[in-house]
Amino acid sequence: MIDQVKRVVIVGGGSAGWLTAGIIAAEHAAASDQGLEVILVEAPDIKPIGVGEGTWPSMRATLERMGISETEFIGQCDVSFKQGSRFNGWIRGGDAPADHYYHPFTLPTGYPEVNLAVPWQQVRDQVSYAEAVCPQVAVCNGNLAPKTISTPEYAFALNYGYHLNAGKFADFLRRHCTQTLGVTHIKAHVSGVRSADNGDISALLIDQGEPIVGDLFVDCTGLAARLLGEHYGIGYVSKRGVLFNDTALAVQVDYPQPDAPIVSHTLSTAQRAGWVWDIGLPTRRGVGYVYSSAHSTDESAEAAVRAYLAPTIGKDAERVELRKLSFNPGHRREFWHRNCVAVGLSAGFLEPLEATALVLVELSATMIAEQLPSNRQVMDVVAGRFNRRFLYHWERIIDFLKLHYVLSERRDSDYWRDNLDASSVPDTLAEQLLLWRHDYPWRQDTVHAEEMFPSASFAYVLYGMGFSTAPFPHRRRRDQKACARAGELFRQTRADAQKLSGCLPSNRALLKKINAYGLQTI
Amino acid sequence: MTSHQLLNNIDHKELRVITKRAAEYGDQVMFSPTFPDEFRSVQAHYPIFFYKDNATGQFQAAAMFGFSTGENLFLSDRGWDATYIPLGIVRQPFLIGFQEFQEDGVSKTQRVIHLDMDSPRISKTEGESLFLEYGGNSPYLEQVASALELMHQGFERAPTFIAALLEHELLESFSLDIELNDGSNHQLQGFYTINEDTLAKLGGDQLAALNEAGWLQPIYMAIASQSHIRDLIERKNLQMARET
Structure with a gap:
């Protein structure tokens, strides 16, 4: 038996x-x-x-497979659209607005037939990598939604995941699981x-x-x-020993006005001993400083969070209550x-x-x-x-997270300097980096059928952080093909960015409309 | 910005409305919204498609006049070339408005007629009078009022019709590829039609429910209207032949 x-x-x-x-x-x-x-x-x-208030685009397929209506999910879980991440202050640190880059969810134009990272090297002083290859950057900059009220449930003009209220999400899933599934x-x-x-x-x-x-x-x-x-x-x-962050100070803050714009990407702002996340839900922002307890006291971490909040919420930044989480x-x-x-x-x-x-x-x-x-x-x-x-x-996740740190040129604290220590860098990542110094991330970097990060993700982070790949010593057919089509594809990206910026509603306007009318299923 | 006024026989006593069909009066449109009760009349001349309203994403039915924005293939120097013109066009420049009033201390709303004062159809010299000499409604205005009433009833019922179509998965998106006589190719996108395969597979109970609700007839009317796509293409070919 x-x-x-x-x-x-x-x-x-x-x-x-x-x-x-x-x-x-x-x-x-x-x-x-x-x-x-x-x-x-x-x-x-x-x-x-x-925790876990941000999802990947994969969540759309997951919810759809469970037979969940996206309209109901959006209405009941304080959902907003997430179109990627914006990293502030990771490259050299300081407050320079130029020190930022995007990792958008939409794949580069032409991917995976053409690798635009190759021809972008010629124009890298004029335009950021993500902006050159992906129209989503302009849409994120405008706090716009990735779709319109006419776009069916789970479909998109630009690839997206969600920001959500984790507690309400669990309640919503519980009802669906017990009542329907x-x-x-x-x-x-x-x-x-x-x-x-x-x-x-x-x-x-x-x-x-x-x-x-x-x-x-x-x-x-x-x-x-x-x-x-x-x-x-x-x-x-x-x-x-690889990823030093082990403590987080989290806080929820209100918008200054109820109709303030909802940012359509996760903001990640580098600090002296970690980084601050900033996630915009329709009802509030979730903010938190995740840092290394070996490199910062709780007091200076708390001061960093309050300093981060001050420009957007003023005096309340001194009053809000922080919740501490420790993890290994x-x-x-x-x-x-x-x-x-x-x-x-x-x-x-x-x-x-x-x-x-x-x-x-x-x-x-x-x-x-x-x-x-x-x-x-x-x-x-x-x-x-x-x-x-x-x-x-x-x-792979550990390598990818560590990649963000080893590419940084910040040397303003032990935290950033220690992150470069060879003993803290996994061999697999060190090997990858060596390869990428001499060739662009491409399909060969995805070994498995179900890889979590496509080579496009590596390229967004590498070139966003200012990484240099040496030109290949001779002309390859695939590089030639990419350069031949570059003008057309860069133009297309710019045209898409302009067109989408003109026709997409704001993140908040679309969420309001979905709650009023619902999204169609077709 | 359009300015809408409540129609009354004092302010608007002298007004006339031009009922001629021409581009300069705003008739150069690709389609007009329609509603299930009108399908029988519409399907005799025009294809009926469905589209999503840009502001709400909700489905609407449309009587199609052309293949691109601002194209009305029924419109020519001689007017509108069809014996039936959808009410959505005919009602211009009037629209239904709502007015609150008190009756026995209870606040109620009533339907009233509004007038779009910016419409090029409004004139003081030309067209149909709205009021008779001593204040009564002109036969033209009576006709408009009953058209508006019909539209109001029809559009109020339309969402239930659409909901029934969606529930039975009877709407499907389609794209129409057209090749014209001059060899040029055109594509019409963003419209939806009745999914005939799903319709053919509906069971007796489902069909009976649709019939009882009064939706079976408009569903078949919408299907029958597809034969006018051919007619619309012919009109386009003729128009292009005339232009060359």
Whole structure:
């Protein structure tokens, strides 16, 4: 008799837990009699940590697969559109307005047939890389939306993800999961784990009621990692030696007027010991300083946040209450052990520089849903694949985040100087950088079919930060092709930027209209 | 900016309205909004497409007169070449307005006729009178009033019709590729039609519900109207032949 997987139990009800429940339930028809049984158990009094207020564009497909109406999602989760990130003060530091660059979500014009990074080298003194190759920069500068009221749900004029209220998002997902997708919701404290003879988890003991038996257990208990960490003792790989930031001071601030513009990208402003995020929701801004506790005291970090806020909120900057979060940057040694898999903060946590928390949840839950083992015998095979893939993803994210630091010319504090220390740079990143000094990031840099970062992302950061790639010693066909089409594609980018700037509504105007009329599904 | 005034027989006693059909009076338009109750009359002459209103993203039905902005292939020196002109055109320069009033202490709204004073149709010397010598409505104004009333009722019901189409996934976007006699190619984008495949697969209960709501007839009227695309292309060919 083979032990079939008939019941998946998810522990924890933050955005990770409910996203995982929804993705698995939708794929495995949990709402039908023949479907998989999906249970989510959540302690009634634990507040979700509420980080992860920025998503990648992948969230659109994730929500659509779960059968969620984008109009309802936007109306109920304080959503605004995110079209990328703008990095301020990362190149040389100081307040010079020129010290900024964009990492937009829209791929460069001509990508992936033509690599415009090659001909851009000729004009790099006149126009920034992102502006030359992507019309989204102009749209971000104007605080405009990535679509119009006539654009159907999830479709776009320019690629976008979301800024959202994480607490409301979890509530919204819970309603959808329980009312539409057939997820069973149990409110109880998990007080212990009952083990099977083979070491699997056979059931969760709860404070009130029968133990919850299951075939696969998903640990979405946040930093506590109740199952994978506490129960199984799976070790944690700290990356503090690579990514120094381990503390955050977060605050929510009101707009000066209710109809103030909503910025359509995440602002990331470099500081002496970290950087400040600034995320615009329709109702408020979420701001936070994420820094290295080894390089800054809490007091000077607090002073930095208040100084950052002062120009936009005036005297209130002295009064707002800051919330402190501490974390150990890194991830578990493995993520799927026996019949238990960790998704979300229980799997690991890194600073939100490229908003990778929620996308990792989406990717993890999607892989679990798509490769859900039909029985216990094959589960270890899937677990092995899962562990290899996600170790790879974590390493690529760590490399990509570190890339932002090693490219900086800032030397104004130990923090920036220490970031250049060779011992803090992963070998994989050092190798990549060496290659990129002699050739442009291109398709060869994406090794796997499901790579998280396309070569376009590397190019946006590298050339945004002023990186130089030496010209190739001889003329290659692909470079020739790129140079031949450069004039036309640069013109097209400029024309698109102008046209879109003329016809797209402001971020706030579109959100108002969506709440009044809704987006069409076609 | 258009200036709309509440129509009354004192301020507007002397006004006349030019009912001639010509470009200078604002008739040079690609389409006119229409509504399901008008489909039967419209489909005898014009293709009926659906489009999204720019301001709200909501679907509207349209009687098509041309293939590009500002093109009306029914309009010529001799006027409008069709025996039926959609009410959305005929009602110009009048529109429906709402007025609040008190009745037995309860505030109510009533429909009133507004006049677009900036319309080139408004004249003091030429066209149809609005009022009779001693203040009563002219037959022309009576006709306009009943057209406005019909439109009001029709547009008020239209969103339910659209909702039914969306619910049954009966709308689909399409792009029309046209090759004219001179070999030039044109494309019409941003419009929607009835998805006939989905319609053909609807079950008896769904069809009965649509029929009961009164939507089955306009759905088939919209489908039948597609035959006028050919006619519109011919008009375009003729116009280009005349111009060369």
